[in-house]
Amino acid sequence: MFATPEQFAATNKANIETVLTLANAAFASAERLAALNLNTARVFLEDGVANTKALMAVKDAQEFVTIQSTLAQPAVEKMVAYARSVYEIATQSQDEVSKLMEGQIAEVNKGVAEALDKAAKSAPAGSDVAVAAVKSAIAAANSAYDSMNKAAKQVAEIAEANVAAATSATVKAVGTAQKAGTKKAA
Template sequence: MSFPDQIGAANKASIEAALTLANTAFSSAEKLATLNLNTARSILEDSVSNAKSLLGAKDAQELLALQASLAQPTIEKFVTYSRSVYEISAAAQEDVSKIFESQFGEINKNLTAALDKAAKSAPAGSDVAVAAVKSAIAAANSAYDSINKAAKQVAEIAEANVAAATSATVKAVGSASKAKKAA
């Protein structure tokens, strides 16, 4: 493959990657917009229903009991909404990471092929310089892999922490609601 063909192929791959990134961004934005609209509709419906229930209370004790019983579902919906936003964001980040990993791998492959081709036509004694560049590339790849693995571990830890915090919040609100009802 000639040098101009390589440049053309690289440009085509870059355009395809940019289109994939744009589609990922639009898809994530669409999912978030749908989630927000559905959540807003649900909140409006719940607010109307809750207001009707509260207006129907006959005394202060019934009003307090209703408030306590209405708080739990609201908190649970907020937690579910937050978890959904996190899941959409995490999925988008994962898709973007895959695209960049693919591009990085392609660039790495093309660079290695170009170095091998250059080494074949290079003057005698230049093999040391080519080996040094290949070694630098291997070190950069190793560092990239290590950083990538560490980022994935951080994401897994963050996801576990979000799940634990969500569970703790729901339990705490449930306990508080039960304590109010008992009082």
């Protein structure tokens, strides 16, 4: 009924492996985010230099309006792509952590169930009701956790759909405004 030193060692080893897995996932996400940020900064710097050169070569107001309107759309599209990439990295990181935590919770539940079964075998007569009540409470807690987990996944899916719709609307709105600005200048 009591844990042995080997059981403590196995538990500690499993916990350390879990922490290392979480740390590796966090570092991988940070690495991807840093690479994205560096690449985005490089692209915006290069585009800024090219755009400045193009604007400096302008000869009249009509050409300025035309060039300015053609420069806006790609910049907005790149910002939307950047935001989408950050969102994807965050979502993937959250999924990795969720899967790991679900595995940990399953292991804890398995351990508790095994401990309850062992305790029930060595418990005095009449304690069946208490063991059944604890098992029922654990089942209810697991059911509540599963329900909350499913609800959180649905909220994440809705949020992802909303982000996709908002980014699409933003790109379309900028394109429409750009076309309207070009027509006014003409």
